[in-house]
Amino acid sequence: MKKVLFYFSTIISTIALAAILCAFLYDNNAPKISILPEVELLNQNTELLINITDKSPLESIIIKIIQNKKTVYSFSKKNILKNSFKLSIPLKDYPLEQGEISLHVTAQDTSYYPIGHKGFTRINNKYLLDITAPTVHLFKKNPQIIQGNATILQFSASKDTKEAYVRVNDEAYPAFLQENGLYLLILPQHWLLSPKEFKPKLYAVDNAGNTSITDLLIPSQATTFPPDKIFVTNKFLNKKMPDFIKRFPTGTEYLEMYLILNGHTRAENRETLKKLSEQTATSPLWEGTFMPLPNHNIRGYFADTRSYFFEEKIIDKQRHLGLDLVSIKNADIPAANSGKVIYAGDLGIYGNTVVIDHGLGLQTLYGHMSKMLTKVGDTVERGALIGKTGISGLTGGDHVHFEIIVHGVAIDPTTWWDKAWLRQYMRYEK
Numbered sequence: 001m002k003k004v005l006f007y008f009s010t011i012i013s014t015i016a017l018a019a020i021l022c023a024f025l026y027d028n029n030a031p032k033i034s035i036l037p038e039v040e041l042l043n044q045n046t047e048l049l050i051n052i053t054d055k056s057p058l059e060s061i062i063i064k065i066i067q068n069k070k071t072v073y074s075f076s077k078k079n080i081l082k083n084s085f086k087l088s089i090p091l092k093d094y095p096l097e098q099g100e101i102s103l104h105v106t107a108q109d110t111s112y113y114p115i116g117h118k119g120f121t122r123i124n125n126k127y128l129l130d131i132t133a134p135t136v137h138l139f140k141k142n143p144q145i146i147q148g149n150a151t152i153l154q155f156s157a158s159k160d161t162k163e164a165y166v167r168v169n170d171e172a173y174p175a176f177l178q179e180n181g182l183y184l185l186i187l188p189q190h191w192l193l194s195p196k197e198f199k200p201k202l203y204a205v206d207n208a209g210n211t212s213i214t215d216l217l218i219p220s221q222a223t224t225f226p227p228d229k230i231f232v233t234n235k236f237l238n239k240k241m242p243d244f245i246k247r248f249p250t251g252t253e254y255l256e257m258y259l260i261l262n263g264h265t266r267a268e269n270r271e272t273l274k275k276l277s278e279q280t281a282t283s284p285l286w287e288g289t290f291m292p293l294p295n296h297n298i299r300g301y302f303a304d305t306r307s308y309f310f311e312e313k314i315i316d317k318q319r320h321l322g323l324d325l326v327s328i329k330n331a332d333i334p335a336a337n338s339g340k341v342i343y344a345g346d347l348g349i350y351g352n353t354v355v356i357d358h359g360l361g362l363q364t365l366y367g368h369m370s371k372m373l374t375k376v377g378d379t380v381e382r383g384a385l386i387g388k389t390g391i392s393g394l395t396g397g398d399h400v401h402f403e404i405i406v407h408g409v410a411i412d413p414t415t416w417w418d419k420a421w422l423r424q425y426m427r428y429e430k
């Protein structure tokens with residue numbers, strides 16, 4: 001009896017052990033195949049990344065790329081005996097042509113209990129391969145530029161172009177497709193960049209991601225910016241700093257406040273203007289010359305290097321990125337050109353400020369207003385009354401601080417009043 005019981009329990013435990021082993025080895029999942037990128041349109045630089053994983057070790061893999069019924073790429077491997085397998089195929093290494101291609105991947109695992117085709121996966125993907133970068137053709141002949149100013153570019157680009165822009169060092173300036181099928185782009189040359197450092201390149205990117213890069217040979221004229229001196233007095237600080245006192249912890253000295261406003265706040269305000277530059281119309285809203293403050297005197301020029309003195313000591317140095325235009329007190333400020341108001345409010349050192357967008361990244365700024373007579377969203381005509389000159393912000397004397405800004409880069413406004421300059425630098429075909 002004992003013997004029977006012994007045999008019986010041995011059989012039971014053997015079956016149990018086998019069941020545990022089977023459960024452990026059992027794999028009813030076929031290999032998982034993932035293919036990146038998950039797109040239908042491929043370009044000349046695409047690398048197909050194939051990743052195969054399985055619960056049990058992989059047995060065999062076959063990968064093929066076929067174009068026009070020809071196998072252009074082929075890979076096969078047996079006895080892999082690993083749970084995962086990765087492969088990258090850089091398309092440019094193979095003789096592929098523009099057009100349709102298909103990718104076939106099959107993978108088989110070593111599972112002991114394949115049910116039907118469960119240990120086997122096959123993927124067939126179809127793609128469109130575009131290996132042609134867009135071509136661009138510049139329309140405007142012999143564009144020129146002046147350091148600290150801008151020029152307009154007009155060009156055509158292949159139909160499947162998705163975006164076009166010009167890069168200068170780390171900055172990118174976007175082009176806008178117009179109804180006539182041509183692109184327009186206003187290109188600034190930052191006042192800090194000498195003609196030698198100014199090397200613009202035109203990029204055109206198509207839907208597949210192919211990019212063409214064209215060196216733009218635009219002759220550039222150097223500009224020197226004059227120095228200027230600003231004398232900060234106790235009288236000025238006592239009069240002005242109470243306007244800003246809420247921004248600082250109690251007990252902050254007026255001179256310290258002034259230096260923070262003149263440095264840190266000035267830089268912050270530039271960042272705000274850079275962000276605002278993205279709120280722009282995709283076609284020109286301006287027409288003809290820009291209008292200055294009537295009957296003005298210029299008290300501060302564009303990109304003056306200003307040295308700030310307090311009690312005969314130099315305390316700061318900053319660039320003045322606009323024009324200070326002086327007329328009578330509370331003089332009417334006209335919109336320099338037609339556009340849309342995108343900012344009307346307090347802007348740090350510039351006080352009550354209005355920014356008008358004229359399209360294609362071109363904007364004008366009016367600072368230190370005593371009164372703002374327009375609001376965000378208003379469409380304004382050239383010459384429309386938008387506010388009154390004043391002393392709001394970091395200034396002592398009644399004037400308007402006027403700027404022309406292209407894609408967030410301040411440029412010299414004086415030339416924009418001049419018909420001949422505009423004809424040479426800003427004319428385009430309609």
Ligand SMILES: [Zn+2]
Nearest residue numbers: 300323324401
């Ligand atoms: Zn100013």
